[in-house]
Amino acid sequence: MITGEFKNSLDEKGRILIPSRLRSAITGNVMVLTRGVDRCLWLFPPEEWKHISGNLMGSTSMFNARARLIQRRIIAPAIEVEIDRAGRINIPPTLREYARLNKDCVILGIENRIELWDEGEYKNYWETSEAEWQQASEELSKII
Numbered sequence: 559m560i561t562g563e564f565k566n567s568l569d570e571k572g573r574i575l576i577p578s579r580l581r582s583a584i585t586g587n588v589m590v591l592t593r594g595v596d597r598c599l600w601l602f603p604p605e606e607w608k609h610i611s612g613n614l615m616g617s618t619s620m621f622n623a624r625a626r627l628i629q630r631r632i633i634a635p636a637i638e639v640e641i642d643r644a645g646r647i648n649i650p651p652t653l654r655e656y657a658r659l660n661k662d663c664v665i666l667g668i669e670n671r672i673e674l675w676d677e678g679e680y681k682n683y684w685e686t687s688e689a690e691w692q693q694a695s696e697e698l699s700k701i702i
Contacts, residue, residue, distance in 0.1 A: 560667040573646040592636035599657045601672040
């Protein structure tokens with residue numbers, strides 16, 4: 559299972575170290591990196607990405623405007639990245655720009671994916687979503 563919250567820094571070449579605790583939950587050294595929702599990046603194991611992208615493409619039509627939007631925002635920018643021997647991945651400039659990644663980043667393991675956030679963006683997200691979090695946590699009583 560991929561879980562945990564970590565802080566790491568981008569180096570001058572746009573690489574970031576994926577914590578060993580998260581890497582140990584990943585089979586192989588290739589992941590799929592794409593735009594996420596909320597100005598973060600999503601990093602998936604290839605088999606999980608194949609499942610998600612297959613479901614997205616199989617349940618949408620290229621003749622539907624909203625479907626094309628999702629395909630263009632999530633599927634089109636997806637790229638395979640290799641975890642190097644030091645445990646780092648290289649984040650392409652276009653994806654760094656989308657997520658506004660500067661130097662300090664937050665890395666979240668969320669069971670089937672890893673999220674990469676700029677630390678300032680994540681802090682802002684955390685602060686501005688507090689009221690919504692309170693409402694969502696109340697709804698958990700229906701599940702648990």
